[in-house]
Amino acid sequence: MLSCTERLKLQRSEEIVAMTETMARADLPRPPALPTLLAARTRPEPSPKSPKEKAAELEAIQEAQGRQPETRLTKERAITLQLELMAAYGTPAFQKELHEIGRRYGTSSKLRSELCKLVRRIQLDIIPRYGFDGSEEGVHSMLRSFKALEKDPDIEVNDVAIKELLSLEVPPMEMNEKNKLIARPVTKHRIMDLLRVQLIEFSKATFQADVEELKKCADYNSGRVFNPSRPMEQGFEDPDGYYHLEGRAELALLVQTRLLPQYGFAPSKAGVQDMIRHCAPFVRDPDVANLLDRVNEKLGMSPAACHRFRELVAQLS
Template identity: 90%
Template sequence: MAETMARADLPRLPTALPTLLVSASARTRSEPAQLEAKDVKVQETGPPQGPLQGEQPSETLGLTKERAITLQLELMAAYGTPAFQKQLHEIGRRYGTSSKLRSELCKLVRRIQLDIIPRYGFDGSEEGVHSMLRSFKALEKDPDIEVNDVAIKELLSLEVPPMEMNEKNKLIARPVTKHRIMDLLRVQLIEFSKATFQADVEELKKCADYNSGRVFNPSRPMEQGFEDPDGYYHLEGRAELALLVQTRLLPQYGFAPSKAGVQDMIRHCAPFVRDPDVANLLDRVNEKLGMSPAACHRFRELVAQLS
């Protein structure tokens, strides 16, 4: 989000995802509808690995705190994707307060759970989900597990205050929590990290070095000492390059696919940038946009003043 953000033209901010969902609440604006623990269950994870060869998944399989948190994080990553959130809110709009709302939400969440929990030794079935929940019981009072549980509930919530219309007249919820802001940033980080995008950023930096007269040896254009002393806080062409990605991503979070939408997104994220997790993620995004660590810090301080 370097130059893009330095001039309020900033690239979109990508998320750290929470962890486990022992019970998830899904609420519509007109009537609360909760997913019971028996309906939606999540398991903790460690390094993805299934049961040993020849070994049947055990209902009494114990989860260490580390594996439980890993599982939660994997579930949160899946629940936080734009595709899942789009399906979630489509269900909320389609079924509203009808009796079918809960069953459709459970089906959506269960598909994710049954795909993930076998990597942690649980059977990919309803019984496997119940077994995973029982394993989490011993850890339910752990503060880290509890925090992740709350985060998962937020990701599965249909009650999101500010709602706006996009071009296709579909309601898109803007991020209103730390975890959704991090999701917004993380999605951008993933796109900006791609090799083709990074190659374009390096070309912009190389052009800036040549145009400024800092590079005198064409055979060593990236030689140390010839880089921008301001850490590429300003980089010609960066805002336009980032916007090519942001026009695809911003509408998924309720922002217009334009420079004005980028500026709006930056202002929307400003209240969260003092949080260490958000700050770290924002800096990583700006590094992918070519900024030095010092320039990232400078940009972050500027954004913080917008709140």
């Protein structure tokens, strides 16, 4: 006969056996094998998304949120926008307001905010024509679009020109009180201004069409093409990059006769030569060099011809 203690032990053993059998019948899931765990832990990270994929994802998010995808500028549209801004910033009325703000606020804390208001007024008037909203957010969207193009040399040169136009650096006295003649440019600031106004004028569609006509005629007269109305057939460009282009000086002079007197130069071929001599000391400066090349590109020169011309000008200093 079992004692009380022995009966309790036996009962406990039977309960444990019964519990074990119940768990076995329940077919509970087993923990994963070690290799499976290792495989899960060593699974490769997803490859990073390309900028194009990120942009597409951003557009999808914006559309899902009911927002319009950001406008993107092509290089051509970006340059056109820059030129339009440059033309607006270069007007006498804008420059007068700009320098009045500079004189009024000097180094005070209000200078930056007043300049921003002035510039925004121009930007908000122009950027809607390029697909941007006429608001502060539209301006930021425009700036983000230019960020993607900032390494382009043409965009970069225009950016330098715009910064020069918005500069509050005081130019040298333009009027000589003794003889009432406008002083010729003797600083980088004024040389950049002189080149910039020419770039704006030479970039106009009508002027560019005239330059293309001169190049077609040159190609035809040299025998590089047989039909001047179809210049891309059986032809090739001038091996000198149109360094010498008949009629170019006369075409440019039509514009320069209006601009040169504003900088103290005679409205003539002699005035153009004088202008070039005044540019010579500055052509080694990267900003001036880039702007001078842009001007000459608008006059039909190839990049190699622009470099050749710039090296020639540098020898005059």
